[in-house]
Amino acid sequence: TTVEGRLKQALAKNTFALHYQPVIDLRTGAVTGAEALLRFAGEDCEALGPGLFIPVAESSGLIGAIGEWVTAEACRQHVAWAAEGLEPVPIAINVSPVQFRQRRFVQRLADILREGGMNPASLLLEITESAVMDNADDAAGILASVRALGVKVVLDGFGTGCSSLAHLGSLPLDKLKIDRSFVEGIRQDPTSRAVVEAVIALGRTLGLEVVAEGIESGDAFAYLKAHGCDQGQGYFFGRPLPRDEFARQFLGKG
Ligand code: G
Ligand code: G
Numbered sequence: 326t327t328v329e330g331r332l333k334q335a336l337a338k339n340t341f342a343l344h345y346q347p348v349i350d351l352r353t354g355a356v357t358g359a360e361a362l363l364r365f366a367g368e369d370c371e372a373l374g375p376g377l378f379i380p381v382a383e384s385s386g387l388i389g390a391i392g393e394w395v396t397a398e399a400c401r402q403h404v405a406w407a408a409e410g411l412e413p414v415p416i417a418i419n420v421s422p423v424q425f426r427q428r429r430f431v432q433r434l435a436d437i438l439r440e441g442g443m444n445p446a447s448l449l450l451e452i453t454e455s456a457v458m459d460n461a462d463d464a465a466g467i468l469a470s471v472r473a474l475g476v477k478v479v480l481d482g483f484g485t486g487c488s489s490l491a492h493l494g495s496l497p498l499d500k501l502k503i504d505r506s507f508v509e510g511i512r513q514d515p516t517s518r519a520v521v522e523a524v525i526a527l528g529r530t531l532g533l534e535v536v537a538e539g540i541e542s543g544d545a546f547a548y549l550k551a552h553g554c555d556q557g558q559g560y561f562f563g564r565p566l567p568r569d570e571f572a573r574q575f576l577g578k579g
């Protein structure tokens with residue numbers, strides 16, 4: 326079957342799954358969040374991962390339905406963990422630029438949160454730079470509506486797009502996520518280190534939290550912590566895990 330066929334089937338048969346990767350407070354070492362990453366259920370080796378199938382979802386018009394499934398599933402999971410007596414951390418979901426620009430995006434988000442009974446303060450949306458900067462005035466309005474619901478907004482992959490720094494200051498955001506490519510370069514590449522330090526300083530000036538992704542070594546962790554990066558994520562702390570495994574390892578599930 327085609328990728329599009331597999332996406333339709335997964336929607337129809339409810340055979341998508343979210344995996345969760347921990348986000349760490351670099352100062353205390355505590356788990357302060359989780360990023361939800363979409364998978365086909367039962368596929369751990371990731372033969373067909375979201376890097377491949379999300380573009381197909383976008384071009385085939387399935388991204389709206391898939392994005393709504395992701396949002397509803399994250400809500401369902403958060404509420405379920407709380408009902409089990411755990412203390413679930415806030416969950417970040419990735420939002421496609423195509424989905425973000427759909428007219429009913431904010432209304433659907435509000436509906437899903439209400440129907441799922443999730444506290445909006447426990448949900449974060451990760452939006453790419455290009456989604457925001459392509460039309461920054463529109464984006465600012467959408468983001469403001471999202472934040473009016475109580476949902477937080479993260480600018481994902483920061484540093485790879487061409488963010489206008491002028492726009493950045495006026496956008497309603499909560500967090501900047503430093504792109505993995507710069508974190509990978511910390512050990513070898515002075516330019517990467519300069520970008521990392523500049524983003525941390527920018528975040529501080531703008532009153533935004535800064536999270537680094539793709540931390541794979543103790544050295545990168547130590548560097549980011551020493552330079553005042555707030556949070557971190559990466560294989561050094563934990564890979565994306567199926568929900569029960571995440572709950573056992575990071576939420577103290579018995
Ligand atoms: O999980 P992985 O590293 O394979 O993800 C690859 C890419 O797919 C990343 O850019 C990630 O943001 C994106 N991605 C993962 N899950 C989702 C999702 O639920 N929705 C969207 N739009 N993108 C996702
Ligand atoms: O585009 P986005 O930032 O949402 O992408 C997240 C992707 O990064 C996920 O697919 C996840 O599997 C991957 N990822 C998370 N931590 C690491 C890491 O430490 N190293 C590498 N290479 N990839 C990572």
Ligand code: MN
Pocket residue numbers: 360419451481
């Ligand atoms: Mn992300």
Ligand code: NA
Pocket residue numbers: 481482483502504505538
């Ligand atoms: Na990213």
